[in-house]
Amino acid sequence: MSTTTIDRLRDTELSYRATLVGGAASVFLLIAILGVVFPQSIWANLLGILTSRSTLSSALRLSVPITFAALGGIFSEKAGIVNIGLEGLLIVSAFTAIITTAVIGPQMTIVGLPALWIGFFAGILASVLFSALFAVVCIRFKADQIIAGLAVWLIALGLAPFAATVYYGGVNTNNLGTSLGTWTIPGLAQIPFFGAFFDADPSVYMMLVAVPASWFVLNRTAFGRHIRASGENPKALDTVGVDVSRVRYAGVLLSGFLTGIGGAALSLGLGQFIGNDQTMVNGKGFIAIVAYLFGNYNPLGAFGASFLFAGLEAVQIRLQQVPGYAVPDSLIQTIPYVTVIVVLALVGRTRIPAAAGEHYDSGDDNR
Helix, strand or coil, rough: HHHHHHHHHHHHHHHHHHHHHHHHHHHHHHHHHHHHCCCCHHHHHHHHHHHEEEEEEHHHHHHHHHHHHHHHHHHHHHCCCCCEEEHHHHHHHHHHHHHHHHHHHCCCCCCCCEEEHHHHHHHHHHHHHHHHHHHHHHHCCCCHHHHHHHHHHHHHHHHHHHHHHHHHHCCCCCCCCCCCCCEEEHHHHHHHCCCHHEEHHHHHHHHHHHHHHHCCCHHHHHHHHHHHHHHHHHHHHHHHHHHHHHHHHHHHHHHHHHHHHHHHHHHHHCCCCCCCCCCCCCCHHHHHHHHHHHHCCCCHHHHHHHHHHHHHHHHHHHHHHCCCCCCCCCHCCCCHHHHHHHHHHCCCCCCCCCCCCCCCCHHHCCC
16 A cells, blocks of 8 residues: 555544544534523533533543453554454453452452452453463464454353353342442542542543553554554564564453453442343443544544543433433433444544454564
């Protein structure tokens, strides 16, 4: 692909994203104007919801599993392995975190470490192990990455509710009666609206650190350069003596680690694993894929997209609680998913890494 063509595609991508951001800003401005002009209308209620600190707090919390899964997807795909099994990794980590905590005892501590945090790390470990299996199948045995990713999702989708049924007698686990809670930073937590950033679930703070840290690793370290080269030009990376397979394994395992944080935080934040239908994960892994595509594989952009989707979910939850309007709940619940479809349509030209999804054999014959 010529430099001119790449530049043209990049300009088109930026134009699409600018259009979406500008459209979102315009919609918010319109709602604000209507809310002020008609103080007794649904627009005033909607404006109140959008500017509520509780909505921001909820959006941050709901962003956690999507953002961490999106970060994991970026590392895996940048390394050349397309991992659409993020949904499955979220499911298995969410369930493992709860079951481990329950078996130990929610109020117990081991070597000074509370059971909740042992469960948290166990959820991450389960996700890493599933990722390792996925990596071996795709890298060592050269399986189709899309099919392998779907297999990870389907296995987790069946395994977690089944294990819950064996242990609890139903697909939903019992509530632990406790959760990760909130960490409050005195003083900063009292700031109007933005104080929500300083009175949040521990996983929110992890997310706010992980996003810039992921950007730094990808763009300012030798490991990040190897990850990017593995997905763009693995032959060149092999030529300079770097083991492409090892880099790809690292990318996939890091994907499992990050996604595991999101899944464990999701269930432990609630104190329960819900296995009904698509489980409590409910498509967040697939939305994460849309998020990092919309963010063009940039951790900062992926976080922005994740926050957009989570914010819409927080808004639709609160809209259902507004009395006096004949808007069906089922219609309101579609808002985040309609937005996903719109975003997918707008980011259709996102350029994936050149070698993503392609197998590569290191060796002298490729030099």
